[in-house]
Amino acid sequence: ILGRGEAGAANVSAVGLSAAVAAIGQAVAAAWQAAGLTARPATLACLGAAGGDRPQEKEALEAALAPLGIAARLWVVPDALIALAAASREVIGVVIIAGTGSIAWGRNRQGDTRRAGGWGYILGDEGSAFDIGLSALRAAVRAHDGRGQPTALTDLLVAHWALSQPEDLRSVVYGGSYPRLQIAALAPVVERAARQGDAVARRLYAQAADELALAAKTVIVGLGMQAEAVPVALSGGVFQAGELIIEPLIRSLRAVAPHAQIARLEQEPAMGAVHLAAQERSA
Amino acid sequence: ILGRGEAGAANVSAVGLSAAVAAIGQAVAAAWQAAGLTARPATLACLGAAGGDRPQEKEALEAALAPLGIAARLWVVPDALIALAAASREVIGVVIIAGTGSIAWGRNRQGDTRRAGGWGYILGDEGSAFDIGLSALRAAVRAHDGRGQPTALTDLLVAHWALSQPEDLRSVVYGGSYPRLQIAALAPVVERAARQGDAVARRLYAQAADELALAAKTVIVGLGMQAEAVPVALSGGVFQAGELIIEPLIRSLRAVAPHAQIARLEQEPAMGAVHLAAQERSA
Structure with a gap:
């Protein structure tokens, strides 16, 4: 693990989709920074998320995160x-x-x-x-x-x-x-x-x-x-x-x-x- | 009973003091209207309120209701x-x-x-x-x-x-x-x-x-x-x-x-x- 980043709550059912996406974006940016690297799209991102075992919530989160350019392939799984x-x-x-x-x-x-x-x-x-x-x-x-x-x-x-x-x-x-x-x-x-x-x-x-x-x-x-x-x-x-x-x-x-x-x-x-x-x- | 009036929730701990006072004021006005009478301060009003057995809440409610001129004597008791x-x-x-x-x-x-x-x-x-x-x-x-x-x-x-x-x-x-x-x-x-x-x-x-x-x-x-x-x-x-x-x-x-x-x-x-x-x- 090269870098870690933390941000606010990202449970979609608790805080809503847009707040969750914003928190995940902040955490990823903080992780790049902590690693002393310039943020760029990763090859693959694996994301353990509450609600990741419900297909609708998984797909909604993947779609909402796509514009952030976190990774070439974004993979949401159950936490x-x-x-x-x-x-x-x-x-x-x-x-x-x-x-x-x-x-x-x-x-x-x-x-x-x-x-x-x-x-x-x-x-x-x-x-x-x-x-x-x-x-x-x-x-x-x-x-x-x-x-x-x-x-x-x-x-x-x-x-x-x-x-x-x-x-x-x-x-x-x-x-x-x-x-x-x-x-x-x-x-x-x-x-x-x-x-x-x-x-x-x-x-x-x-x-x-x-x-x-x-x-x-x-x-x-x-x-x-x-x-x-x-x-x-x-x-x-x-x-x-x-x-x-x-x-x-x-x-x-x-x-x-x-x-x-x-x-x-x-x-x-x-x-x-x-x-x-x-x-x-x-x- | 000459008239009845109803309004929204008036439980102070549920809706807060000002919403409770507003609801009680509306209900009293509606009761006068239903009775076909012109609203005026009553001699005595007895008010059964949630929280009426807690001295602080009882006094706060009586004080907040006073400006409404519901009655010469307003008496808040437990519901x-x-x-x-x-x-x-x-x-x-x-x-x-x-x-x-x-x-x-x-x-x-x-x-x-x-x-x-x-x-x-x-x-x-x-x-x-x-x-x-x-x-x-x-x-x-x-x-x-x-x-x-x-x-x-x-x-x-x-x-x-x-x-x-x-x-x-x-x-x-x-x-x-x-x-x-x-x-x-x-x-x-x-x-x-x-x-x-x-x-x-x-x-x-x-x-x-x-x-x-x-x-x-x-x-x-x-x-x-x-x-x-x-x-x-x-x-x-x-x-x-x-x-x-x-x-x-x-x-x-x-x-x-x-x-x-x-x-x-x-x-x-x-x-x-x-x-x-x-x-x-x-x-």
Whole structure:
């Protein structure tokens, strides 16, 4: 990797096509600059994009990016595919991504692909940092009402947002546009509470693990890989909670796929895009 | 009641203070007009408002409404209080409101009040039409993925929004601002599926009933009314589903308050505001 560039959000369904295209253009320009090279059209660009497994969104993004002259051939693939390619050179197995959002995505020896989850923060994203943060907020106010089990989360969340009482959580949550990223950023607070032994926080991580395992199991069964030593790569910030999320996930997943090889993704997803581009070029 | 007037949303936390004040002003003007009378300041106005049990919001709303000259004395109370006053002249008992949002609110013989729920669509609103609609959407896409139990809801929700496939639910849900009211409007679709015997839809109504019962139980216990024949009034559109929601709610509630007198609110909440204003004036 010669250069890296970063820019704002580029998820088409979250920010719209034109904002996504602008962000990708900025990131590519920044990468050329970081490499100390003059920007020019590359031979081939492999782009891991949310929505890259939906033909319409893939084609719309490719068409909208074409005028930017990023590469002679622009290749949009699912973001989960580059993560899987980073985990396995043969691009066979399953990747569970749990960051702000969540999805399980897989590919078998026959080249069939399958996903579960990936529906976004309103319809899905079970087991994501957003889901953990939202569940924590809801558990905190239930405890405050006396409807739910008492939990240290109530005070921790109030303190995290520098508020004076649980009622003030409303001001952050309803104060402007839906605070999706601020809610996802609560996951480390839940992790801390769980490590301090808070039963509600521990349950939230166990539930997230169950949801992620369920999505992966659905993919594994859909691809007929239950009996195989299928590689399962874990990618995304939620897995920074370590054994808190990974141990219950392994327990749940092994019940369906006893030989699954479950491990955190070692290489960054971007390396998967590099592998894919190199394979494609030499093919 | 001499005249009625309606206008847009007036929930301060949903639409902001100035939009709420404008809507209330319009509704009052329309009520005078419907009565065939010339608008003039009333002696007393009783206003049931969401947030009316939070002193800051109550005072802010009263201050912002003052310049409109609606009444010599403007009296903002919790929206749940007017519903309870419509159910009981003594204003003693509990009201469970389950419309777009949800709350349980009560008042005992000593005048103590207590609420559970009422945290809005992000933090709470368990058992509301919004909660039922959102849970239905999530169940539909889980079934479509193969992660969840198959349900007629998948096809019914796609048809309700005149889409061609479950993937297109994304376009409605993420197409613009958060479609809170469109999601709440899905509850009657879930009701239809439940009546046709769909197990997932029936479970969603049973879960909503459990959540509403839990909120009411918390209020009843908090007010020390478990042993009394406490009146519990059911108010809001969710209860249009009849025995589908009311039977499991009664079962769950009676386990804590065996003598509770549970019934749908017969008079509209507005009549409660009239009762309260009349009592206040003669006091």
